[in-house]
Amino acid sequence: MMSEVAAKSASLLSLEIEGRVARLTLTDPASRNSLSSQMMQTISDTFDEIAGNADIAVVILGAEGPVFSSGHNLKEVMSDNRQEVMLALFNQCSAMMQKIVNLPQPVIAKVDGIATAAGCQLVASCDLAFATKSSRFATPGVNLGLFCSTPMVALSRNVAPKHAMEMLLSGEFIDGENAMRFGLINKAVEPNELEDIVQKFAKNIASKSTHTVKTGKAAFYKQVNMPLDQAYDFASEVMANNMQSHDAQEGIDAFLNKREPDWQDK
Known part of the structure; x- marks a missing residue:
């Protein structure tokens, strides 16, 4: 089942409902599933739709392509970087992340690839997260002169302070197994195991009240x-x-x- 919202933005995102499980997929691999203003608005609108659907018990959030999400679209950021424009963009992102936390249904991130900056923030904002061992996570803003301050909020609420600072200050990638050790994800698995473990948890949650x-x-x-x-x-x-x-x-x-x-x- 394709939602009305998703149908309008099929190039950015798709929504399929299988029984009591909603599968939300970022479908813009050409932009590395970047969180452009349009993408964030589409995600927010879709979460609003899901929140109002009592038949949905759990959400799986995944992505097409080798990059789960590269974070903010830097071309969009540089096209107009006035302070008031940037504040509106980062506030939009922060509101979208909070919608995940405030959504009645649990959200499971399914990651097979790279998640950086606000893309890493997206993973950290989900209630559960599973990834392949080869997936990589980073908050690399420090390398660009722009500290990942908003991703820091979600990151610091999921991992130990020194692990969070390690990611934020180094800007270096960690793999799936270290992401699990840090507490960013629940489990790191082989690629052929990812779908099974996500489905196992989704079905388990969907069986509850x-x-x-x-x-x-x-x-x-x-x-x-x-x-x-x-x-x-x-x-x-x-x-x-x-x-x-x-x-x-x-x-x-x-x-x-x-x-x-x-x-x-x-």
Whole structure:
């Protein structure tokens, strides 16, 4: 199924829905799947469409070609680099990244290639990420005199500070196995294993109550930067409210009675 949004921008992105799994693919390998203003707008619009579709339980974000995403389109950046234009562009990118975090559905990055600068930020912004061992990741802005300050936000919330600074200060590539060691991705696998592991996780998530997953994802990102006592107070309230839902009571009853739950997603 091709969405209306994706159909309008088929040269940039495609959206296919298979059961409860949405597959979003960047389809502009000629530009190295760069995050031009148009690409970011198309991605944002498509995430809005996905957010409003209760039938979608999980999203797989991938890309065509050898480059997952090279980040901002530097030709576009240099065509008009006035401060107010740059601020609008980077704010647009930041808003798009936050849509991933705020999306009700979990997003899984599927990476087989290169992800640099804002492209690396895109991977870091996803809830889960899997990549081939030969994939490479970098925040190379420092090499160009433009520190990767906005990619730094997502990167520093996913990897240890010294690993983040290693990437940001060196501008050098790390491979899939080091990306896994750093915590940027969940697992690095051989190319013939990538689709299988992504599908395994997507199907597993899709088998859960979407109400429960949505509740948990939102709570995770809200509590993660709270002081410990506030985080526990907040999480306790979330769990107490969650317990009132149909699916929580259904799931516990199913467990106690050794049967499969009948999720109503409410």
